[in-house]
Amino acid sequence: MLELKDIKVKINETNIIKGVNLNVKQGELHALIGPNGSGKSSLANAIVGREQYETTGSVKLNDLELLELDVTERAKEGVFMSFQSPPSIPGITNYKLLSQFSKQYEKYLEDIERLKLQSGWAQRDFNDGASGGEKKKNEILQLLHINPKLVILDELDTGLDVDALKIVKELINEHKNKFGWIVISHNSSVLRSLNPTHVHILKDGKITNTGSVELLNNIDEQGFSDVGK
């Protein structure tokens, strides 16, 4: 479904991603882990098409070349990303924004309750004044209603308390087969609990190791610098 070929990303003349190949099929969950600053968020941003990321190579979603499309067009084709630091948009409510994609208001209210967000959440301005954890829950809430093809979660677990994390993990597992997933996290136990089909280590802009969930155990024991040596 998603096919990355020799992706290179430059930001302000600096090479950040230095040749990444990756294939993600529907129902697969690819865990992406690696040291701070190794390029995980940059790779995700390049796939969704954020402007300042100068990207070469090929990013195909069901044979459609995404690099020729802008960020909005890619989203319309079914690329969804939850941000490491989600933005706020004062002046537009959570539901107003979501209703551009989905009119299932009753289901929206149910999901708000399931995620234990406040009852007035739908009518609050988008992420305005929201806590870090509430913003992360809002990302999942959108995901449940947008129905994309490819889901990229960048550090979704950061800022979520244990109860929230449990609900989010359940929701991801329930919807796992519907989408293709790239999940970025520093927390190997969170990644393990999502039963990833593939695990990749990104170091200095390159995927240095690909394996099964076993690879996460090796990282826990040896750290990033020794894995794969």
Ligand SMILES: Nc1ncnc2c1ncn2[C@@H]1O[C@H](COP(=O)(O)OP(=O)(O)OP(=O)(O)O)[C@@H](O)[C@H]1O
């Ligand atoms: N817009 C930008 N301008 C300048 N440098 C950038 C920009 N975006 C990313 N970088 C640099 O690219 C490198 C990779 O950053 P990136 O955010 O992709 O890392 P990461 O693997 O997601 O790290 P973390 O685990 O801390 O989230 C860093 O050195 C960062 O400073």
Ligand SMILES: [Mg+2]
């Ligand atoms: Mg990051």
